[in-house]
Amino acid sequence: MFNALTGLTQKTGNFPGVTVDKKSGYTNINNQQIEVVDLPGTYSLNPEAEDERVAANTIKNINDDELIIVVADVTNLKRNLFLCTQIIDLGKPVVLVLNMMDLLQKSNQRINLDKISALLQIPVVPVNARIKKGINELKEIVSKYQFKKASFSSNKLTPSERYEKITTVISACLQGGEANRWINRTKKIDNILTHKIYGYLIFLSILFVIFQAIFSWSAYPMELIEEGFAMLGGLVESWMPKGVLSDLIVNGILAGLSGIVVFVPQIALLFAFITILEDTGYMSRVSFLMDRLLRPFGLNGKSIIPLISSIACAVPAIMSTRSINNLKERLITIMVAPLISCSARIPVYTLLIALVIPAEQQVGIFNLQGIVMMGLYLIGFLAALFAALIFKWILKSKGKTNFIMEMPIYRLPKWSNIGFSVYNKVKVFLFEAGKIIIAISIVLWGLSSYGPGDTFEKIEEKYASPAFENEDENEINTLIASEKLEASYAAYLGKTIEPLIKPIGFDWKIGISLVTSFAAREVFVGTMATLYSVGDEDNTTSIREKMLQAKNPETGDRLYNRATTFSLLIFYAFAMQCMATLAVVYRETKSYKWPIIQVVYMGALAYVSSWIVYTIFS
């Protein structure tokens, strides 16, 4: 509805908790800019959860020059008019919008709009927000609107009396057809989707399909992007005069950028799947199936929605916890959600898994890389449950808990909504994360291309001496490059923290990546790409190939062997490396305490687990 009015692409879904904060935009009515504020959904003016509180408080404080548009689902008018008449009785200016008119027609029901408008004493507009039908009519009514105090009931009604009065209004205005059609169809679908056995099987299958899709379907476009960037790098090198600038563009910016763009197909697929699950109404059923399982961990069935959306990104997930009305359950959900592997880990996982597990390896019909990937998500989920259990013991319980949740009727996903969501997330990923990544790539390129004092000149002098005259030129260039990198500022930085991370199998190059990816996990790949590109004159090999060739200077074995790679994978699965998440945790908990606890406990968990993994495999 909000999107239809403002032309914005705010995410919507088929259950409460998708919109949890006020969002505003502008619409143009008769060449006048009108501000439109979208409020979180609420069932009444007596809020029970944080998101409903936001809505109720805003409504109560509205001025006479503002106008409240109540968007009511016409397939369940009775409950929707409850809120609407409460607002009318507050003496606030209201326009009632009846949404989902298409469903009403399909169930052969007829509604008398003039009558309902007369009985409620407010303007009523029928719309179908999905196909933007009725939006112009709404704009016209808003432009002509003149506030005249209406009252639905003269005296203060008890809720039951209010419902009774609403029922008489509805029976006078809504006739014929089968009002139960949609809910009956929904229940038939629920017979399968919440079935004792099939229910869980279907849920697991859906998750499995998502992981296989992310891994195998996206392989082809990813390869294309990788090859495209390698070509572009070669082109720039052949066009531009050799020098610092060409080096900066190819080894600094392009290397960092390709490490990011290549993951767009996977992230797009992931967000498409999550949006479909939300749009159809299936997420509420997953909550229903999971409530009993999550309760022993101090969580609520409603926690599953943030936990599943954390697969995409912890930031919106933590915001969506506002629909959990018990404070303790909400806090636990916030604290453990970042342990669920998010889309920013995909680049890291993909790169590292490919180093130790051959792409062609199959287990039955499944790709082994995909299975390892799913295993990492499973580990993240188990760790989240374990952490929840500990928080449940530590935290004091406040207030009652319940699991009263609406089961929305099933609707087909709205494809444009999926398109918007995918487009928005990819945009944020590319531009927001991309900005940080390019900045860090440039700084890194600088740090790794220059060293303190005259160390670099000395290295060049050393290899220019007659002792190396007969050696192969390419070999010498490689030797110079690697010695230079080891003497660079970046190496100093990495080597400072090397003693700390050596026990878990990391060298100074990984150390630098750990520092840079504290801003965001996906920076790891860009950092690796930059570090391994410096000194690679031809720049034709991918970052994966370069890392495969990397040797441990002490033993001469492959640096990224199983032990180090698995240790690194576990570290990235558990460590709290995301500034954006910490910021949103601070905002939602309104205290520094919780984000700090989060960094410390996740860091400790990551370090200890990595050490265990490294010790086992080496």
Next chain:
Amino acid sequence: MTLDELKENESAQIVQILDEQLEESMLNMGFIVGEDVKLDRIAPLKDPILITSGLNYISIRKEDAKKILIEKNNAN
């Protein structure tokens, strides 16, 4: 009897809700004392349950269902 004692697909009339806060939550969801309620489905792990009243379709835990007094319809 209480709401949690119903079997799947059984209906009854809501007589009283023993918890004030719960009564308000139920009202917000469209569940009103005096109206019919049907138990649609019990979750695979026996808890929570899905219930309907009119066009309102929600889930609720058994713990809360225990606080909802009902009277079985003779028609069933």
